[in-house]
Amino acid sequence: MPPRRQQTKVLCVAEKPSIAKAVASHLGGGQVNTHNTGNRYVKNYVFQYNFPAWGECEVTMTSVLGHLVSRDFESRYNNWRACDPSALFEAPIQTYIQDDLKPIAENIKSQARFAKYLYIWTDCDREGENIGDEIRQEALKGNASLSQPNRIFRARFSNIERAHIINAACNPVTLDDAQANAVYSRIELDLRIGACFTRNLTLSVQPLFHQHFGNREQGLISYGSCQFPTLGFVVERYLRVRNFVPETFWTIKVMHEKEDIKVNFRWARNHLFDRMPAVILFERCLAARIARVTKVQTKPTSKWKPLPLTTVELQKCGSRFLYMDSSRVMTVAESLYTKGWISYPRTETDQFDGGMDLRALVQKQTQGGPWAGLAQALMNGGFSAPRNGRNNDKAHPPIHPVNFVEPTQLDAQERSVYEFVVRRFLACCSEDARGSKTDISILYGTETFNASGLVVLARNYLDVYKYDRWTSSQVLPDFQEGEVFEPTEARIQDGKTSPPGYLTEPELIALMDANGIGTDATMAEHILKIKERNYAWVQPRGRRPQGNDGDDEAESGGEAPPAANATRGRRGRGGARGRGGRGGGVEGPGRGATTGVQEFIPTTLGVALVEGYENMGFEISLTKPFLRKEMELKMKAICDGQRTKAEVVHETIEQYRDVYVRTQQRLNVLRDAVRKYCLGPIEAHNG
């Protein structure tokens, strides 16, 4: 081979090693040299690639491990008592690179030295844009000439399919500074506000515990823009359960037996809370004696297959079906991901990209596992394109299996998460379940009553997705429109409304998701945090009211709940035991006094914090999700170029400074709440 001219060098940097490896293997075409770096996870991949804009280049593909740069206050602010916490609103912030990440920064600097182009391959979301900016700054330290125009680009990609990656490689775009700045403002605000309120809360509330309990420990009492609203959801539901007052209602039950089948009709009014009108309507029914069939309608119905799997959905399903809490599910999913069995587990996307070869992924699942035959059936013509959800983060595809692994090679938890991911994916590629639904309405006196029946005709996706239930109900006897009959039984019945259950983890995740609290990657951490901080604890949800059946004593014995008398002195009836009926999930295998679902109970401290802040009467509550939502809107405004980072940071800090000042003025409200809930009656401490 003739000696080459000095080749153009391109440095590519991804957000994580898995992307660097995947991109290198697609672009390098089997001719990739791998080199170690100073970090055990990060490798450099060297190969040739012919970029349309730059010609044949020598490419070094490497990565960071998420954010490279850390931020904290200067060390003179480390001592909590050396300054007022509010000084943190304006204290200088220093940036630095953590020791374990220094080799990664060094690698970028040295690799940038001889590069003509820097090509950034971070995830295509706001954080990715920001991480891209961190990478750019590091590369510039190693090679200032990269600051010339048209030297730094980023790739736009949302999955690591070969064709998609090659397309991205050939169509570089520029980094979006606005998005990067939105994240810089979030980082600064979270740090200043979180640190300031945490110190203030700890320094002003912790001493109460120490005075009261002597040396008994009460750790850090923290505030964060995500953890506090998370706690707020838990407390809100708890108080709703505790303050629940059952109401008596009346309903009319109608039953008719025909062809040896007993059909129960539901009252169209469902129930009334006043007895008199219910009785009057019931008497009209009796007076009429005869009921007339007003509608008989049989029509096809279907149960839709599930949407492609997002992180939030994985966490919810983990709680419901797999007996794992959200942080456990994520840990297991990450291990399956790093082993190469499933795709990246942190995604908001519930749409598969048109370019993905889904059939090839289904084919891999025909190799084994209890679902092999069902996967084969999809290959034999059963395949149906997945539904599209509404979310696309443009950074990652939905969670799906990327390779087949014998379930026996996995530990128990990995096996159940892997099985779930596979079954969910195969369900997405199956047909909806089909059935036939019959609705019957009757007019009895002045009242309408309804009955319906379902016949499942084709289970389709349900065969592989064992987590969903859809079963034929009792077959209805033949009724004709216009037919009249005298109901076999009609009676008026009273009942009581029942309280909602305590918040379950799937419900909590859904609330956080709907309110923009945390990201797919961090929701589980916030939930863990409110447990670690002793703001809330969990117990398995009982399926039946307590004391029933008594075959599962062990379930309630494990945990020592903190002082349970949090509602001392509150009005409302006792008896509000957690039983909600909602969010039920699948029956446990074979037995079951409890579902796998955990429910969240705030501790006395958790209730006190929420109530204390609520009682201060600010129009914007720190425990409600609005502030976080507002921050989200401001970040959007920065991304859209409508506002600057400096404006947003300044305005938000002033807003919180105001809250802080008023918190200080009304500190006794907070302390009183803590005394009331955590330290016994308020009278005991009146000095």
Place this chain on the structure above:
DNA sequence: GCAAGGTC
């Protein structure tokens, strides 16, 4: 001893 966001 603080937050939330990346990632391993």
